[in-house]
Amino acid sequence: MTPKILNKIEKEEILKILNEQFGIEKINGMLLTNNYEKFFIYQGSFKEEEISKIEKAIPIEKIGIYFAKVEVNKENKKRIRLSIEGSQIMKNQITKNIFELNEEQVKDWLKGNEILLNDNLKVNKDINKSDLENTQTIRVGDAVSLGGGRWWDLGFVIITHKGDFFGTGKASENKISNFIPKSRRLKK
Amino acid sequence: MKLKKIVLKPLLIERMKKLLNPSDLGRFKKVIEKPPQNSIRCNTLKINPEKLKEKLINKGWKIKQPFKDYPEIMIIEGKFSEKEPIISHIGVGGRGKEGGKNLILLEPGELGNSLEHLLGYYYVQDIASMLSIIALKPNKNEIILDLCASPGSKTTQIAAKVENTGTIIANDLSISRLQILSANLERCGVTNTIITRKDAIKFCEQVKKTGILFDKILLDAPCSGEGTLRSSYRTSLMWNSNTIKSLSKLQKKMFKNAFEILKPQGEIVYSTCTHAPEENEEVVDFALKEFKGKIKIEKINLPLKTRKGIIEWSSNYLNHLRVGGWGKEGGTDKKFSKEVEKSCRIYPHDNNTEGFFVAKLKKIK
Numbered sequence: 001m002t003p004k005i006l007n008k009i010e011k012e013e014i015l016k017i018l019n020e021q022f023g024i025e026k027i028n029g030m031l032l033t034n035n036y037e038k039f040f041i042y043q044g045s046f047k048e049e050e051i052s053k054i055e056k057a058i059p060i061e062k063i064g065i066y067f068a069k070v071e072v073n074k075e076n077k078k079r080i081r082l083s084i085e086g087s088q089i090m091k092n093q094i095t096k097n098i099f100e101l102n103e104e105q106v107k108d109w110l111k112g113n114e115i116l117l118n119d120n121l122k123v124n125k126d127i128n129k130s131d132l133e134n135t136q137t138i139r140v141g142d143a144v145s146l147g148g149g150r151w152w153d154l155g156f157v158i159i160t161h162k163g164d165f166f167g168t169g170k171a172s173e174n175k176i177s178n179f180i181p182k183s184r185r186l187k188k
Numbered sequence: 189m190k191l192k193k194i195v196l197k198p199l200l201i202e203r204m205k206k207l208l209n210p211s212d213l214g215r216f217k218k219v220i221e222k223p224p225q226n227s228i229r230c231n232t233l234k235i236n237p238e239k240l241k242e243k244l245i246n247k248g249w250k251i252k253q254p255f256k257d258y259p260e261i262m263i264i265e266g267k268f269s270e271k272e273p274i275i276s277h278i279g280v281g282g283r284g285k286e287g288g289k290n291l292i293l294l295e296p297g298e299l300g301n302s303l304e305h306l307l308g309y310y311y312v313q314d315i316a317s318m319l320s321i322i323a324l325k326p327n328k329n330e331i332i333l334d335l336c337a338s339p340g341s342k343t344t345q346i347a348a349k350v351e352n353t354g355t356i357i358a359n360d361l362s363i364s365r366l367q368i369l370s371a372n373l374e375r376c377g378v379t380n381t382i383i384t385r386k387d388a389i390k391f392c393e394q395v396k397k398t399g400i401l402f403d404k405i406l407l408d409a410p411c412s413g414e415g416t417l418r419s420s421y422r423t424s425l426m427w428n429s430n431t432i433k434s435l436s437k438l439q440k441k442m443f444k445n446a447f448e449i450l451k452p453q454g455e456i457v458y459s460t461c462t463h464a465p466e467e468n469e470e471v472v473d474f475a476l477k478e479f480k481g482k483i484k485i486e487k488i489n490l491p492l493k494t495r496k497g498i499i500e501w502s503s504n505y506l507n508h509l510r511v512g513g514w515g516k517e518g519g520t521d522k523k524f525s526k527e528v529e530k531s532c533r534i535y536p537h538d539n540n541t542e543g544f545f546v547a548k549l550k551k552i553k
Contacts, residue, residue: 044353044356044380053400058384060383061385064382
């Protein structure tokens with residue numbers, strides 16, 4: 001089944017959530033979905049008419065790549081989990097809710113393990129993008145203002161390490177849950 | 189790593205004798221016994237070659253960039269270890285010691301299980317297999333067809349060259365192969381591609397009806413795989429001359445149909461990973477005759493040692509083999525257009541790669 005191309009209003013709704021969560025201001029390209037849960041991004045030159053022409057002649061298996069998944073939280077609010085590639089495509093725009101792994105946590109994360117948090121956790125309200133390259137600090141942006149002091153209420157955080165983007169994790173009081181798919185995990 | 193000894197079938201040896209002089213044949217036989225070198229292509233959609241090189245060096249890997257004009261192509265010569273002893277050879281070049289550290293081989297699977305690979309910073313690909321896209325020279329904003337795209341090494345290479353602009357249609361037939369293609373496109377962050385599933389010939393027939401034409405087409409055709417003996421032990425077991433004949437027919441049909449959906453002035457690269465002339469020069473010769481006046485073959489510059497396409501091929505070797513019970517049928521002498529010499533043959537012993545064949549043709553009308 002060829003995925004449906006999101007219309008302007010639907011795309012804006014996704015962008016609004018991404019802006020709220022991660023500070024993203026623009027999505028270049030088409031967003032597509034099969035079920036309004038998983039979203040794909042296509043940044044090629046074909047317009048809807050050309051895709052439709054192809055589709056009439058040949059079964060289309062996939063357009064673009066997996067970008068994000070929308071989940072509904074306990075407060076019945078839509079929240080977005082960016083895929084690894086989603087976070088990499090958007091990396092220059094992501095300004096908040098970033099969790100910077102330390103050296104030891106990177107391998108653990110890529111093995112698919114959750115990250116247990118301890119006293120080393122620091123909460124910073126302002127994220128300086130240029131710091132990302134060098135910092136070892138664990139941080140969660142906008143935590144105080146949005147979570148009423150409880151940063152984990154934010155849920156999804158972008159996982160990074162020295163400029164590498166690893167997709168999204170889900171923050172709770174003591175841990176960050178991992179969504180790295182099995183096929184993308186380190187094997188030992 | 190213990191390697192299975194490759195035993196070439198007598199008929200394949202006879203055929204290779206016709207393509208190579210005795211000294212080359214000896215080198216050919218020697219090199220196919222050795223594992224292929226670890227070559228990767230930096231995925232410039234995600235990281236630049238200098239940054240990747242730095243990351244890999246920091247892991248302790250020894251990196252070589254063999255071509256100045258293609259810094260994205262890298263060879264992993266091994267890794268440095270203070271503890272472990274030197275094991276066997278490093279690539280073909282031997283063993284080494286640098287700065288008091290031993291240079292050892294990467295472990296099996298290590299290249300595909302690194303953080304950088306999982307993040308899509310590089311693609312593990314033999315250098316010979318990168319040549320089709322170097323020949324194709326895709327430009328930004330072009331509409332490009334990769335007709336037999338799985339597993340996606342060349343699709344991802346095109347996407348990197350055009351920086352995710354234009355559109356690539358990546359087609360293949362098998363569902364399982366399409367899944368691998370899809371996973372590779374995702375890992376490499378390829379966002380300009382539409383994946384379709386159709387038999388290559390039917391794909392072209394159907395697309396022709398839509399009026400959509402392509403600026404560039406890659407026909408990296410299914411083949412007997414004689415060039416992949418170093419990495420695929422099974423190929424030496426499965427090889428037989430009847431397959432070559434039927435593949436040659438299929439490849440000609442594929443080319444004929446693909447050419448129909450190429451834009452005027454558009455270019456098509458035909459490549460295989462086999463040495464069999466029936467699947468290579470014979471297909472190119474067929475294309476030049478079939479589309480006489482509408483097609484021309486182009487000269488291609490590749491960054492390693494290549495040999496001209498052959499213009500004569502005789503498969504009469506079967507006559508004497510028949511006495512020994514190997515062959516069933518007689519062969520014929522074939523003469524190809526002199527233009528076919530513009531095709532490039534890549535032998536494993538010339539560059540320490542896999543074997544390959546590549547030709548570039550242009551639709552002039």
